[in-house]
Amino acid sequence: MNIQNAKKPVVAVMNAVHDLPVLVARDKGFFKDEGLDLEFVTTPGMAQTTTSHIVKFDSIFDRPLDSVYNEGGIDQYRMCEWGIMKRAVEANAHHLRGRKIVALGASMSKFAIVVARDSNYYEPEMLKDKDIAVTPNNGSHFTTLKMMEGFLAPEHVKTIHAGSMQKRLEAVREGKVAAASVMEPWISVAQKQGLRILIESHSTRSEAAGGDLDGPTLAKMFRAQARAVELIEKDPTPFVHYFIAEPQPYTRERFDDTYNWTVKWNMTVPGATYENTVDNRAWE
Numbered sequence: 179m180n181i182q183n184a185k186k187p188v189v190a191v192m193n194a195v196h197d198l199p200v201l202v203a204r205d206k207g208f209f210k211d212e213g214l215d216l217e218f219v220t221t222p223g224m225a226q227t228t229t230s231h232i233v234k235f236d237s238i239f240d241r242p243l244d245s246v247y248n249e250g251g252i253d254q255y256r257m258c259e260w261g262i263m264k265r266a267v268e269a270n271a272h273h274l275r276g277r278k279i280v281a282l283g284a285s286m287s288k289f290a291i292v293v294a295r296d297s298n299y300y301e302p303e304m305l306k307d308k309d310i311a312v313t314p315n316n317g318s319h320f321t322t323l324k325m326m327e328g329f330l331a332p333e334h335v336k337t338i339h340a341g342s343m344q345k346r347l348e349a350v351r352e353g354k355v356a357a358a359s360v361m362e363p364w365i366s367v368a369q370k371q372g373l374r375i376l377i378e379s380h381s382t383r384s385e386a387a388g389g390d391l392d393g394p395t396l397a398k399m400f401r402a403q404a405r406a407v408e409l410i411e412k413d414p415t416p417f418v419h420y421f422i423a424e425p426q427p428y429t430r431e432r433f434d435d436t437y438n439w440t441v442k443w444n445m446t447v448p449g450a451t452y453e454n455t456v457d458n459r460a461w462e
Contacts, residue, residue: 186215186216186217187214187216187217187253187254187390187391187395188216188217188218188219188251188252188253188254189216189217189218189219189252189253189254189255189399190218190219190220190221190243190246190247190252190254190255190256191204191218191219191220191221192220192221192243192257194420194421195285195287195361195362195363195421196256196257196285196287196383197256197285198285198406198410198417198420199284199285199403199404199406199407199410200218200256200403200406201420202406202409202410202417202420203402203403203405203406204216204218206406206409208402208403208405208406209398209399209402211402212398212399212401212402213398214395214398214399214402216399219246219251219252221242221243221246221252221255239265239268239269239272239274243255243257244265247275247277247388248274248275249275250275253387253388253390253391254280254385254386254387254388254391254396254399255385255386255387256283256285256383256384256385256386257316257317257383257384257386258287258316258317258320258321258381258382258383258384259282259283259320259381259382259383259384260317260320261315261316261317261320261384262279262383262384262385262386263279263384264315265277265386266278266279266386275388276388276389277386277387277388278386278387278388278389279384279385279386280385280386280387280391280396281384281385281396281400282382282383282384282385283382283383283384283385284383284400284403284404284406284407285383286380286381286382286383287317287361287362287380287381287383288361288362288365288378288379288380288381289317289318289321289322289325289359289360289361289365289378289379289380289381290359290360290361290365290368290375290376290377290378290379291305291310291322291325291326291357291358291359291375291376291377291378292347292350292357292358292360292365292368292369292373292374292375292376293350293356293357293373293374293376294350294351294353294372294373294374295372295373295374297356297374299356299357299376300376301329301376302325302326302328302329302330302376302377303329303330305326305330305335305336305356305357305376306330306334307334307336308336308355308356308357309336309337309338309355309356309357310322310326310335310336310337310338310355310356310357310358310359311337311338311339311340311341311346311349311350311355311357311358311359312337312338312339312346312358312359313339314337314339317361317381318343318359318360318361319337319359320381321359321379321380321381322335322337322359323335323337324379325377325378325379337359338355340354340355340358343358343360343361343364344364346358346359346360347360347364347367347368347371347373350368350373351371351373357376361381363421365378385400427458428456428458430452430456433452433455433456434452437450437455
């Protein structure tokens with residue numbers, strides 16, 4: 179790809195758990211070292227506290243990240259291996275923008291099925307025909323099936339949508355579901371809230387891209403990520419701030435960029451201003 183004459187490739191980033199190598203490569207200039215000029219867009223995910231608890235789940239292609247990709251708002255993204263597989267396989271059948279699996283990702287996510295401390299569930303097989311809260315057709319769903327298939331026949335594994343990970347933990351505490359599948363850092367949150375871990379596993383990530391990104395461009399992107407991984411493995415402590423960033427004033431520039439982008443994709447209504455939307459009174 180001749181980046182001098184083409185539109186900037188747009189790369190999705192979701193959170194530090196999923197995308198730490200991408201974030202480090204971006205901020206250390208590793209992509210630029212490869213001669214790449216990329217644009218990065220933050221997309222919602224069910225692990226974020228900022229994600230709406232009301233998300234369309236009838237079709238995976240109606241979800242925020244997928245909708246933006248289908249409309250050309252991003253060119254490359256990553257998520258759980260099974261989720262990428264499903265989307266790559268089914269996009270053509272739905273006559274949507276095509277995508278291919280272009281790499282096994284650089285990150286893995288840790289998942290756990292958690293239950294209430296005072297529940298009577300102590301082994302995975304005790305969840306036979308009991309509701310386990312997941313995000314349908316996302317990492318928590320696929321990883322739950324992966325964990326439970328060693329203990330129960332498929333017809334006895336019952337999964338249910340109960341909202342974001344925050345909402346799932348609430349559902350467990352309130353007794354609305356028997357268990358919930360969550361990833362870090364929500365596993366740690368669950369333990370802090372007194373919930374018990376029943377079983378743990380990992381979710382591998384895959385990378386997806388549209389046909390606009392050629393092989394040499396993707397190779398450069400993945401070399402930059404690999405370089406970031408080497409740095410993280412040597413000493414992860416300099417990158418802790420990605421997980422515990424301090425609050426900071428919401429600038430006019432950030433508002434303009436973010437708001438205009440959300441309006442462009444019909445994700446919010448037009449007409450708002452910085453003055454009637456932002457209030458940095460904590461810094462006054």
